[in-house]
Amino acid sequence: MKKKVKWLLSFVAVFILIVPLISCNKQEETYTLRVGEVTHSIFYAPQYVALSEGFFEEEGLDVKLQTTWGGDKTMTALLSNGIDIALVGAETSIYVYAQGANDPVVNFAQLTQTDGTFLVSREKVSEFSWEQLKGTTFLGQRKGGMPQMVGEYVLKQHNIDPQNDLDLIQNVDFANIANAFASGTGDYVQLFEPTASIFEKEGRGTIVASFGEESGNVPYTTFMSKKSFINENTEAIEKFTRAIYKAQQWVDTHSSKEIAESIQPQFEDTPLDIIETVVERYKAQQSYATTPLLPEESWNNLQNIMNEAGELPTKVDYSELVNTSFAEKVISE
Numbered sequence: 001m002k003k004k005v006k007w008l009l010s011f012v013a014v015f016i017l018i019v020p021l022i023s024c025n026k027q028e029e030t031y032t033l034r035v036g037e038v039t040h041s042i043f044y045a046p047q048y049v050a051l052s053e054g055f056f057e058e059e060g061l062d063v064k065l066q067t068t069w070g071g072d073k074t075m076t077a078l079l080s081n082g083i084d085i086a087l088v089g090a091e092t093s094i095y096v097y098a099q100g101a102n103d104p105v106v107n108f109a110q111l112t113q114t115d116g117t118f119l120v121s122r123e124k125v126s127e128f129s130w131e132q133l134k135g136t137t138f139l140g141q142r143k144g145g146m147p148q149m150v151g152e153y154v155l156k157q158h159n160i161d162p163q164n165d166l167d168l169i170q171n172v173d174f175a176n177i178a179n180a181f182a183s184g185t186g187d188y189v190q191l192f193e194p195t196a197s198i199f200e201k202e203g204r205g206t207i208v209a210s211f212g213e214e215s216g217n218v219p220y221t222t223f224m225s226k227k228s229f230i231n232e233n234t235e236a237i238e239k240f241t242r243a244i245y246k247a248q249q250w251v252d253t254h255s256s257k258e259i260a261e262s263i264q265p266q267f268e269d270t271p272l273d274i275i276e277t278v279v280e281r282y283k284a285q286q287s288y289a290t291t292p293l294l295p296e297e298s299w300n301n302l303q304n305i306m307n308e309a310g311e312l313p314t315k316v317d318y319s320e321l322v323n324t325s326f327a328e329k330v331i332s333e
Contacts, residue, residue: 031061032062033063033064038069038071041116041192042263043112045263046289055247075095079101087111087222088221091146092105094321095313103226109294110294110298111289114216114217114218115215116147118192120200121188123187134166135166137188138189139189140170142172147192151190153215157215181205182199219299230323248291249290256279293327
């Protein structure tokens, strides 16, 4: 009898030790999410902060980040299940929807809320006015993409006809635009950072205007996924959105120098002072969204810009391609 009691007590003791371990393992379950970014840019600083400051890890996420280089390639990767989440311009979700997709791509978290390009002049300009572009050669962005559409929209806002008032070049691949300008093509060029700041530092050009400041708020880059994936992985999407929100708040409350130091491992070939300059420029014009919530007003502005450029295939209701439930939940916590 004593042996029986002793055995029973031993069994209970072992059980008591094992149960917390089982519970702990359940709590530490890790979700792996494959994220494809349309390009690798300081413009996406909050995403890299989420990685470097451990916000994804805090949420039990193992984020596998890859650069998919271009909106079309990013969408192909998403639709073919090569990635789970895409970081790309919200206009791509409209293009997919217009093609009659059975499983539409839905935007669930906004990362940047303005255009990220700048107008760079080859010659130094003491007092710039948009009127000065008339009669010049303007090296713009690839046709059909958000940078090009915003570029043309801003030109029209300043009473410049992109097709008739200047020599507009739009047939250069995104990756070669900076090289084309450096080799002598164009009087003005529309560039992303850090290239714009590097050109200015090296004396190859002067930043004279910001397309982001001129065009207003748009869902320029958002996190999106197929509707089916969101429905089947609500917990993982919520955790991801929460980590992004933490990073957005961190970026909003820290200095450009602190942000630059945090994300520098992502940009080893870019000097720290350039990273800091770029971050400061984007922070100053409020390019980094401070919450993942994509406002309806911004969605409508996006479609207006697409329509002006003749690139809006069909008008899509906000509720059709934007899911705000995850953003609203993490913000309210």
